[in-house]
Amino acid sequence: MSSDDEGAEEYLFKIVIIGDSAVGKSNLLSRYARNEFNLHSKATIGVEFQTQSMEIDGKEVKAQIWDTAGQERFRAVTSAYYRGAVGALVVYDISRRTTFDSVGRWLDELNTHCDTTVARMLVGNKCDLENIRSVSIEDGKSLAEAEGLFFMETSALDSTNVKTAFEMVIREIYNNIS
Numbered sequence: 028m029s030s031d032d033e034g035a036e037e038y039l040f041k042i043v044i045i046g047d048s049a050v051g052k053s054n055l056l057s058r059y060a061r062n063e064f065n066l067h068s069k070a071t072i073g074v075e076f077q078t079q080s081m082e083i084d085g086k087e088v089k090a091q092i093w094d095t096a097g098q099e100r101f102r103a104v105t106s107a108y109y110r111g112a113v114g115a116l117v118v119y120d121i122s123r124r125t126t127f128d129s130v131g132r133w134l135d136e137l138n139t140h141c142d143t144t145v146a147r148m149l150v151g152n153k154c155d156l157e158n159i160r161s162v163s164i165e166d167g168k169s170l171a172e173a174e175g176l177f178f179m180e181t182s183a184l185d186s187t188n189v190k191t192a193f194e195m196v197i198r199e200i201y202n203n204i205s
């Protein structure tokens with residue numbers, strides 16, 4: 028920081044989004060960063076990351092949020108993806124049980140690449156699909172409790188909790204370092 032910048036501290040946090048294919052990772056990011064949703068999003072449309080700012084304690088905090096851009100289909104998200112991450116959203120789809128069953132593996136992978144101070148949130152996405160729900164809120168909550176994660180159900184489609192989920196993670200990272 029240069030001295031003429033006094034009082035204008037800058038924070039930049041890298042956050043990764045992980046989880047099985049088609050759980051809605053890319054749409055959660057586009058909803059949060061651009062307020063956009065795409066019904067037919069292609070897994071390969073790969074913007075590496077998007078940056079979004081928020082204010083905490085009068086300071087500008089920037090989150091650089093990374094999307095897998097479809098790498099997860101090959102079960103090989105590279106270590107470069109995780110490098111330097113201080114926050115993570117681990118996403119499953121509440122209408123597809125198998126994506127919830129995969130959460131443990133994603134957490135293992137996260138733990139392999141990042142240390143435990145990473146702010147982690149379990150996200151049950153597509154909560155608008157209540158009629159075909161196959162993972163109960165209770166199941167989500169108890170897994171999160173057992174693993175020491177925050178938990179939230181979201182919908183990238185109707186925007187439920189999307190901003191809240193990202194901002195909770197960003198605040199937690201900020202709390203961890205200040």
Ligand code: GDP
Nearest residue numbers: 048049050051052053054065066153182183184
């Ligand atoms: P990704 O592979 O995890 O990045 O998933 P995408 O963001 O590409 O989404 C996969 C599919 O799920 C797309 O057809 C999206 O339109 C759809 N989708 C994503 N989020 C939601 C949601 O919250 N509700 C519903 N109903 N569909 C969603």
Ligand code: MG
Nearest residue numbers: 052053070097
């Ligand atoms: Mg995607």
